[in-house]
């Protein structure tokens with residue numbers, strides 16, 4: 001069984017079909033943008049960073065064999081196809097941010113008289129391919145910052161040195177691991193780093209209805225890594241936090257607004273409320289490519305609604321009474337006031353510090 005969600009070499013892209021996991025490990029070929037849009041929309045590949053990487057690489061695969069009569073023509077094609085890819089799923093911002101960056105590059109290269117159309121295509125392919133390595137490096141940095149933040153807080157609560165804190169128990173939601181990224185994972189990267197430091201006593205993962213990313217994908221990754229892990233149902237979180245001395249909750253993000261409000265998998269908000277009630281710190285782990293400073297708060301985030309069938313059926317088996325109405329938002333927004341810290345590759349920020357800190361980082 002593989003944990004590599006994206007296999008790419010120039011001109012060829014395959015994704016691990018996450019609809020079939022953990023029962024079957026099967027790769028699906030993505031031959032261009034149309035395939036890229038479909039695998040993202042059907043959630044054969046999912047998770048905010050993986051969506052952006054697969055989207056952009058599907059464009060790379062499509063343009064690689066093509067010959068363009070001019071730089072203007074290449075730029076036009078890139079723009080239209082990037083816009084199309086952004087429409088595959090609306091909540092995660094990573095694809096939109098990647099599209100804006102690639103389009104800015106295409107604009108610069110179009111104007112650059114020292115480069116011809118072949119050179120422009122090469123630079124464009126290099127930029128999309130660089131996303132794979134950057135994502136893994138960012139996730140490793142997120143893991144390290146996040147593990148230190150959790151351990152520091154535990155040490156402070158005990159009046160001890162950070163180095164002496166732990167091992168700790170943590171809870172995570174949805175799937176933010178190797179399968180949702182180019183590798184290592186965001187929130188699951190924090191768990192991975194705790195384990196690497198010998199500081200992971202136990203990780204709890206939620207089932208994450210209705211798509212069951214926790215039970216199918218996170219549990220699969222945790223078993224694969226042989227981490228001490230336990231699956232809980234979404235409805236058990238309050239009982240878990242009351243009973244199991246959990247030191248922190250760490251989740252991923254699909255879009256973080258400028259004020260720190262965070263859209264993530266449905267159920268995240270509920271967990272944050274419960275964590276607040278129990279005095280358990282609640283962390284969001286996300287790369288800068290999930291932070292949308294263009295929107296002031298969470299009310300501006302479009303929440304994707306998915307088909308009823310995801311709720312009424314498990315596979316081919318109907319579990320809900322025929323005729324019942326369903327409401328199936330795929331994400332919710334956790335207000336910044338419930339978030340202890342936002343863990344990025346450049347450090348951990350309080351939600352109220354986020355905008356200024358990131359703006360400074362981007363300027364420098």
Ligand SMILES: CSC[C@@H](O)[C@@H](O)C(=O)COP(=O)(O)O
Pocket residue numbers: 046047048049092173174175176177180181185186187213251252253254264265266330
């Ligand atoms: C590193 S993945 C971060 C988020 O994308 C993740 O927590 C999540 O909500 C995934 O939702 P999904 O609907 O499976 O794409």
